[in-house]
Structures are given as C-alpha cells and as structure tokens.
Amino acid sequence: MTVRTSDIEKAAGLLRAGGLVALPTETVYGLGANAEDPAAVARIFQAKGRPSSHPLIVHIGGADSLDEWVEDVSPTARLLAEHFWPGPLTLVLPRGPRVPLEATGGLDTAAVRVPAHPVALALLSAFGGGITAPSANRFGSVSPTTADHVRAELGAAVDFVLDGGPCEVGVESTIVDVTGEVPGVLRPGGVTREELEAVLGCPVTVPETSSVRVPGQHPSHYAPRARVVLVAPDKVVAEAEGAQERGHRVGVFLPPTAVTPPKVHAVVDLPASAAAYARGLYGFLRELDEQGCDLIIASLPAEEGLGLAIANRLRRAAGPRPDGEQLGRQER
Numbered sequence: 001m002t003v004r005t006s007d008i009e010k011a012a013g014l015l016r017a018g019g020l021v022a023l024p025t026e027t028v029y030g031l032g033a034n035a036e037d038p039a040a041v042a043r044i045f046q047a048k049g050r051p052s053s054h055p056l057i058v059h060i061g062g063a064d065s066l067d068e069w070v071e072d073v074s075p076t077a078r079l080l081a082e083h084f085w086p087g088p089l090t091l092v093l094p095r096g097p098r099v100p101l102e103a104t105g106g107l108d109t110a111a112v113r114v115p116a117h118p119v120a121l122a123l124l125s126a127f128g129g130g131i132t133a134p135s136a137n138r139f140g141s142v143s144p145t146t147a148d149h150v151r152a153e154l155g156a157a158v159d160f161v162l163d164g165g166p167c168e169v170g171v172e173s174t175i176v177d178v179t180g181e182v183p184g185v186l187r188p189g190g191v192t193r194e195e196l197e198a199v200l201g202c203p204v205t206v207p208e209t210s211s212v213r214v215p216g217q218h219p220s221h222y223a224p225r226a227r228v229v230l231v232a233p234d235k236v237v238a239e240a241e242g243a244q245e246r247g248h249r250v251g252v253f254l255p256p257t258a259v260t261p262p263k264v265h266a267v268v269d270l271p272a273s274a275a276a277y278a279r280g281l282y283g284f285l286r287e288l289d290e291q292g293c294d295l296i297i298a299s300l301p302a303e304e305g306l307g308l309a310i311a312n313r314l315r316r317a318a319g320p321r322p323d324g325e326q327l328g329r330q331e332r
Contacts, residue, residue: 088190
C-alpha cells in the first residue's frame, strides 16, 4: 500500500509537536511518540492504560545509529543487528542519555530495534529521531495488525494513523537481552530461535519467565474479550462442543489436522503454515470477538520456528486476568 509523502510529513510534524502517531511495522501497528520527549512518552501510557513501569521499544532508522541510543554495544549485539535489521528483532542494551527513563520504565536498559516496513522507515527518516512505539491497543488486549484495528480500539486517543496495509509478520518482535556475555531471549517473536542459533552458533534458551522487565510479559496479555481455553489438539472438537452445550457461545481455532469441524457458534480454520498462522493470529482472535463468542477453544502449535511465538501469545491470551474475566470487555 502506497502512503503519500504528505502523510509522512504530517506524521513527522505531529511527533515533533508531542503528538501520538500510529504507524505500521512488519510485526504489528505501533503507537508512536518522540522517544526523547518524556511528556509525549507519558501520553502513550495514558492512551493505552499501560502501567508506567512497563518499558517501551525505541524504533530507530538504522543499525548505524545504534550507538546514539545505547551504550556498551557488544560484538554479539552488532552481529545480531547486522543479520536481522531491519527486522523483527529487539535488542536490550544499556540505556544511552538520549533515552529518557520514562521510556524504559525506570530501567537503565533500553529496548531498540529497526523496523522492516517502508512506511515506518520513511517516517523515521522524515522525523530524524527515535520513536517509542508499543502496540497500538489498550494494555493487555489483542495487538492490531491493520489500521482499522487501531482506529476501532484507540479512536481519538491517536492524533494520526498511517495506514500501511496489513502487517506481514503479525506477531511482535523477538526481544534479546545482550547486556551480558550470554544473550538471552526475553520474548519469542518474528525472528525464530533457530535463526538466532544459526547466527550465534550456540543454543538459545527461551525461558517462560524472566526477571528482566520487557514488553509482553504480563500473565494476561494479547487477550480478546472472550476467555481463551487451551486444550490438546485432539481434544479441541470435543471440548468446544461440550462448552457449547453448556450454554457458551464458542469459537474454535480448528487445527489443520481436524477431520470434522465442531458444531459451535464460530470456527476459524487454521492455516497449515506457521507464517500464515502468525500473520493471522490477532485477526482471528478479533474475528471471534466480533462474532460474539464468549469462549475460545484452541490448542498450542508445535513450539518450533514461529510456532514458539504463537504458543507464547496464546498462553498469555489464556492467562489469568487480574480483574476477572471481564477485563478484556472493559478495555476494548
């Protein structure tokens, strides 16, 4: 999708004035603000209803400007940047003076990446600085992968929405901590563990929990209004039909291996390709919400390649909601 130069300039001007701009990336749409403007960064937290202790990712225009934003860049960090930027990889490094503590949740580290979307890169070039940009949705709910998702969820809280079409990857970036000698994956995402291992030449672990605060670690995250229940792949049909009989309006993520679709309110036939599943995941969750489902039955894919990131998002979508099952309904 072509975006007019005048729209890019308008968005850059709004960022300079302290405004909020929704921008497309290859992963999801971000809610952007001037990374060096604490007041603008604070508006992000207010618009999202996001706790101020949750750090944001700073998007920059290229790996050549990495040292302007962070310090003590290790050879490992440079190697990863060289191979994966622009792309869905975020590096956590010691914070440089250009990044305010408001953008890091008070931490002395900063999360930085170069997005692989022509509109995002054009905006970064026109703006001439860094853009903090978490996903452009209410805190804890489903991330947006189209401009319409942003408009429906945040409305007037966003000063301008740059429509760059549907996001190509569909799940957030992989976050890697490169502050120490051994890199650690803090959140699986669009760069797979296998791809990281091929470049680093060593095994990479992806712990379920981490003491380092990064985006997307809340127990309930990426959650639709409907409650999500995860079961074994061969139990999906039976669980869904049983819940429908008990009075739920059930939506199902039907695995490609299923032979007979269940008799329930709504069914999403999952693609066999992990890339297609990742690209459609958040849209599928939104679709079942829009169809009025109050319960979604799904199973976890094989946790290899992009399946690892998909499984991570589904687990958090199914996580305990701190204010009860109605949290998603209240936020969206």
